[in-house]
Amino acid sequence: MSYPQQPAAMYPQQPQPPQPKKRKKWPWIVGGFVLIVFLFAAANGQETTTPSAESGTEAKSAGKQKSPEAEQSNAGGxxxxxxxxxxxxxxxxxxxxxxxxxxxxxxxxxxxxxxxxxxxxxxxxxxxxxxxxxxxxxxxxxxxxxxxxxxxxxxxxxxxxxxxxxxxxxxxxxxxxxxxxxxxxxxxxxxxxxxxxxxxxxxxx
Structure with a gap:
């Protein structure tokens, strides 16, 4: 004895659970690189250049006071x-x-x-x-x-x-x-x- 086939519509297809999206890693890499560049620039920005009377050239100094000769050299060049x-x-x-x-x-x-x-x-x-x-x-x-x-x-x-x-x-x-x-x-x-x-x-x- 054969049974009549039921139409497919009577058995609705079960919905599939949503798959979690993969997070992209490149924004974190770029952000880290920008942060490193910013910290490096900030560290270098602490150095100032002041003329050196003895050498006649500019010498780097990190927060040091100018010598009297250097201050005299600055007066009108x-x-x-x-x-x-x-x-x-x-x-x-x-x-x-x-x-x-x-x-x-x-x-x-x-x-x-x-x-x-x-x-x-x-x-x-x-x-x-x-x-x-x-x-x-x-x-x-x-x-x-x-x-x-x-x-x-x-x-x-x-x-x-x-x-x-x-x-x-x-x-x-x-x-x-x-x-x-x-x-x-x-x-x-x-x-x-x-x-x-x-x-x-x-x-x-």
Missing amino acids: VTRLEFGETHTWSGGEAITVSAPEEYTPSNQFLQAPEGKRFVALDVTIANKGDDEYNAMSTKLTAQHNGQVAQQNYAAGDTLPDVELPPGGSTTFTSVYEIGEEAGKLQISVQPNPFAAETVYFSGQF
């Missing part, structure tokens, strides 16, 4: 120092101008003219660079009370024709004719006539 201080150029030429002293020639015929006097300064040059340096390349000028001070070539030393190897140094004396009245004495220094940076040593004398 001009480096002004007191007598007795030292400045080092980017080429390694380190030059010191001593405190001025009164100079009286022993020869009575070489005395300063009336209303004038002589001042002597010792200039020390040290070669801190990697190449040889001839001290004769140094250029000096002098002013006193705003007036040009002429060098007395009959006293002191002329610019020494001395070749300084790395680590070498030499000292010579320059004598200038200035007025009798006390005032500001200023000596400008360049390691060579074509140097981009000029340093000014000054003080009352």
Whole structure:
């Protein structure tokens, strides 16, 4: 005995449970990379750059105070120092101008003219660079009370024709004719006539 077949509609198909969606991993990877870049940039942002008077170049410093020389260099872009201080150029030429002293020639015929006097300064040059340096390349000028001070070539030393190897140094004396009245004495220094940076040593004398 055969039974009639029931239509398929009488037995509805059971719904399948929803499959969980797979989470994509790439947003987490990108987010982690962005976070690393941000932390690295924030760490580098704590460093500041300040000019270095001794080198004439910029040096990195992390929260350190500027040296007096660096602050003086920032004033109008001009480096002004007191007598007795030292400045080092980017080429390694380190030059010191001593405190001025009164100079009286022993020869009575070489005395300063009336209303004038002589001042002597010792200039020390040290070669801190990697190449040889001839001290004769140094250029000096002098002013006193705003007036040009002429060098007395009959006293002191002329610019020494001395070749300084790395680590070498030499000292010579320059004598200038200035007025009798006390005032500001200023000596400008360049390691060579074509140097981009000029340093000014000054003080009352």
